[in-house]
Amino acid sequence: MIIRIATEGQYELRGEALARLDELDDLVLDAIAKNDAEAFEESLNAVFSHVRSQGTRLPDNSLHESDLILPPPDTTLDEARELFADYPRHLL
Numbered sequence: 001m002i003i004r005i006a007t008e009g010q011y012e013l014r015g016e017a018l019a020r021l022d023e024l025d026d027l028v029l030d031a032i033a034k035n036d037a038e039a040f041e042e043s044l045n046a047v048f049s050h051v052r053s054q055g056t057r058l059p060d061n062s063l064h065e066s067d068l069i070l071p072p073p074d075t076t077l078d079e080a081r082e083l084f085a086d087y088p089r090h091l092l
Contacts, residue, residue, distance in 0.1 A: 004066035004070065005051060011056060032081055041077075071083055
């Protein structure tokens with residue numbers, strides 16, 4: 001799966017890394033649903049950290065279509081509430 005972190009670039013994740021991403025992603029959605037800014041920031045940062053550490057960074061000139069686009073790392077809870085309004089609960 002090709003994942004883009006907006007303002008940063010694309011990463012390719014496979015296998016177990018995708019399953020873990022789905023778990024981390026659920027924590028982001030839970031924090032948004034609870035309107036918990038601290039949990040939101042922690043879980044979103046965990047998603048970014050996981051993608052960066054477990055994914056393979058694709059060259060900037062690569063022309064792969066992204067399967068998933070994550071918001072910029074400085075996204076606020078209020079912005080995320082709008083961005084994730086129709087977001088699927090499970091990625092896989």
